[in-house]
Amino acid sequence: MILKSENLEAWFGEAKALKGVGLEFESNTVTAIIGPSGCGKSTYIRCLNRLHEETPGARIGGRVLLQGRDIYGPEVDPVLLRRQIGMVFQKPNPFPSMSVYDNVAVGLKLGGIRKKRELDSRVEWSLRVAALWDEVKDKLDRPGTSLSGGQQQRLCIARALAVKPVVLLMDEPTSALDPISTARIEELLTELKKTVTIVIVTHNMQQSARISDKTAFLLMGELVEFGETSALFTTPKDKRTESYITGRFG
Amino acid sequence: MERHFDEELRKLKTELLAMAGHVERSIEHAANALVGRAAEAISNIYELEQEVNREHKSVDEACLRLLALQQPLAADLRLIVAVIKINTDLERMGDQAVNIAHHTERYMADRDQPEVLVDLPEMFSETRFMVREAIDAFVKNDETLARDVLKRDDRVDAFKHKIYSDILNILQSEPKDIEQGFSLILIARNLERIADHATNIAEDVIFAITGSDVRHSPRTGPS
């Protein structure tokens, strides 16, 4: 069990967005977090890589343990932590005015890796793992924004993977993409979990059903149910889970 | 929130119930034909069979469509899977009723023979009760009714064995009645099959309601 939250709470100023959520993530698995809009799922994962606190007025309670250590401990540097827990966002966001190569390499370059040979090999590795290498290997110098939407998102995945995190957080990574790009990225994720543990927030239940090993259902900041995906979708234990996944609300 | 899908599910259940009704009437006619000696009931059975076969195809088609278009989950998914299976069991029951009709016809061909029906009337009763109860369990979403059906299966099996041994005894003293005896044995077997299908339906209902698969669990005594 590589990542765990214990009684995690989160506030935006006075408003409480998360009410004591406890979840465990096993290595090399895909865990999906589902729930209606505003239930706190994005807030939750942003607490996992300490991005939540970058919002003015935001704070947390409870603990998050990465490989046994509390990531909110006083001696932990959030910058270094985020090298271990990476994130991919909903809207593909390659850095402006940077080439494909530079986009993937930026985390490495600014993280201190200078040698061209090592950069080259890491960039290639990342792009291969993100299933993008074959499509861009001749276009590494083109701007990142010249790629199609699905390719841009895979570029962002490569960029996040380049710094070799142990956990990859994904916040609705395919909701801005067309069905074919979505399918490609879903295929990618099933392979990707061999390399990295994945936590994916999605509002698409079929997606969660297709690709995740375990699913957590969040409602109004609380964890309602967490279990094996197949069990949760065929025989959910909580009435609220049943109502949500069968489309009776949300 | 009421969904369009709920309307579709209601229609599906209604269609299945109509089919179940036809099957039940078939079995009733079979009982009348044999026990009540009403030969005209037999032709009713053949008519109902056409209807049941048509409904069999229609229900399967509806289920396939709902699965493809609605991608149901949880209880909705279990319900549709259960309906597909119950559909098959109902159709088989209908077939068994037709078989009973054939055997009854053969049995009644020789009318000079006195009536010896052994326990078949009681077996008919018990079987028809099980079928009614299984369908009721489906309609009312009632797990207790379904479990009761499962318990009664042993009784039907017991009837069958008693009928077999009773008929064998009779034939030992009256060997020329062997054809008739044979028909009755086959009818007993058909009824036992119908009861089995009723148990299947009950198991499917339990699955739809609770999600647990209670098939092939050891019950009291072999079937």
Add this chain to the structure above:
Amino acid sequence: MENDVEMEREMIAEQRGRTIKNVLMCSALAFAALIAIIPLVSVFGYVFLRGFSSISVEFFTSMPRPVGETGGGMANALAGTGILIGLAGLVGIPWGLAAGIYLSEYVAAGEKGAGLGGAAIRFGIDMLASIPSIIVGLFVYVVVVMPFKHFSAWAGGLALGILMIPTVARTTEELLKMVPVHVREAGLALGLPRWKVIVYIVVKGSLRPISTGIVLAIARVSGETAPLLFTAFGNQYWSHDLSAPIASLPVQIYTYAVSPFDDWHRQAWAGALVLILFVSSLNLLTRVILKPSGRAGA
């Protein structure tokens, strides 16, 4: 059937009415646009007419002749303006950029602690933008010229630089604010410290548009005359020393224009034309900078 025919006729009539309205509106707008352009065209045209004949190689290369003599040019003024712009850039660009970045990345983002300081800076920038340039000139006069007891290029550059700051700061801030939040978040999520995200990703990604902001600031101050009167003052000769008074194009134009000499008047028109062409070409330059990839870097 009859109803349909009637409806169709009504629809056609409506359409005709709409088309007429459309045409009227478009013409009105075109007319308004034309009126807006007229001042630009007339100024340009007039200056062009008056000044074109006096543009010559001599104008660009030779020094002003002593009073009364004809001929000569504005070489020293042209060079002077260049030097002053350079000095102004040294002051205006770094401070303007820094203020713009701070306002965008820390104040606009709502950083705790940036509250009071940020409000002060914003207030300062807004005030600076509205101070008349002559007051800035007087300020630099008091602060630099008086203590050192002479006019200088430094003083002129400082005055112009101060005038540049608000333009650079505001454009920078606005452009950086246009970079979406999730680009910054993506940078942070990679495990980069805040300042690196700002410098290497946000600012670097907006270099083109930011540079146009700088070019526009330069275009603005290159025509300032009033502040230079108290700081750089003007010089009929080459300046060899930045601590000495220096000639500049706007001041030279002014000096010549208010003089009684026809020849100087002629040269003033030439100077005016050069100034207008310079500022316009700077403006056109910004369009060129922004054009190549079609997007402004964000």
